[in-house]
Amino acid sequence: DVVMVHVVQLGGVRISSATTNLVTGTQVSLFATGWMDESPFAFANAVPGLVFNWKSNNPDVCHLKSTYHLSGISIENERDFHVELHCTNPGQTTVHLRLEVKDPLAGQVKTTAVLNDDVTFQLSLVVKICDKAHDSVVSSDAVTLPFVPAFRLSTLSLVLGGEGNVKKTVTVHGVRAQLNALLFDVHEKGILKITRIPSDDDQQAVYSISLDGLQDMFADVPVDFTSTLTGQKATVLISYKRSSAMPVPIITCPNPADPRCPDTDKFVGWKRLFFALLGETSAWFIGLSVIIGLIILLFILCFGDRSRRQPPPAPYGSPYIPSPYPGSPYASTYGASYGG
DSSP states (O other): OOOOOOOOOEEEEEEEOSOSEEETTOEEEEEEEESTTOOGGGSTTOSSOEEEEEEESOTTTEEEEETTTTTTOOOOTTTOOEEEEEEOSSEEEEEEEEEEESOGGGOOEEEEEEOEEEEEEEEEEEEEEEOTTTOSSOEEEEEEEOOOOOEEESOSEEEEEESSSOEEEEEEEEOHHHHHTEEEEESSTTTEEEEEEOOSOTTEEEEEEEEOSOOOEEEEEEEEEEETTTOOEEEEEEEEEEOOOOOOOOOOOSOTTOTTSOOHHHHHHHHHHHHHHSOSHHHHHHHHHHHHHHHHHHHHHHSSGGGGGSOOOOOTTOSSOOOOOTTOTTOOOTTOOTTO
């Protein structure tokens, strides 16, 4: 017998699932497979081993179990390329897979390999509609209710700008029960402060987003809004850029009654006017360029070759009149005598 063995480098991993639309009370097998012709069964025999990390972002809707959980056998992450997804409640969940390589120098994966993947599952609720008008015992066949988004956001990106405590609002539209079950989470702590503002409309919830502390600038900080009833999640990206206005200096005196102290009100008054006119950084560069240009122009006018227009003085005691420079207004016509 002859067996052909192909040894390849792993170019990436993906989650293999039979379907992504499920109903409550079902389970589905998830496999970690490779790209193209890379067999998933080679993962368990890899030396050194590959570590598989599985995670469900909403365990209340679907949770992950080992394939051998009924027998009580626990498979370590190094061999856990096959798991079971058990779905209990309607909603939405995303399963994440991240592959870790113990020894990057072993040459098991390519340098451009993508070692993570995620798949989103929609869970529907199965109900039975009873026809009480004709028979209170016999019910109709099972009906699958599709997953409907519980809420929507007024915007998916927000830019904060200016100085001080800048506030902007995000409105969440939905039914009252879903809005009361909303949770928000800021990925980077200590940057943003989020508070809910009371609203007269039961179909919307208003959240105020402001800076938490002193920040210079940041970009695309995610803020997640998650429904605890359905597991739906929506993200708003928050960015901030501090204004480039120049600060206004304020002079203080230990003893304001001291006559040697400057007049603070007058100083701050003209300073505020000056910085209001030239407060932006670009205006400072323009103003400085104009001043430098005026200085150069004055230098040329004052120290130019004006002296070249006057005839040089004759040496003391010389009977000859010196010749003027070419182009000078004192030059005579050709052949004319000087002093004639």
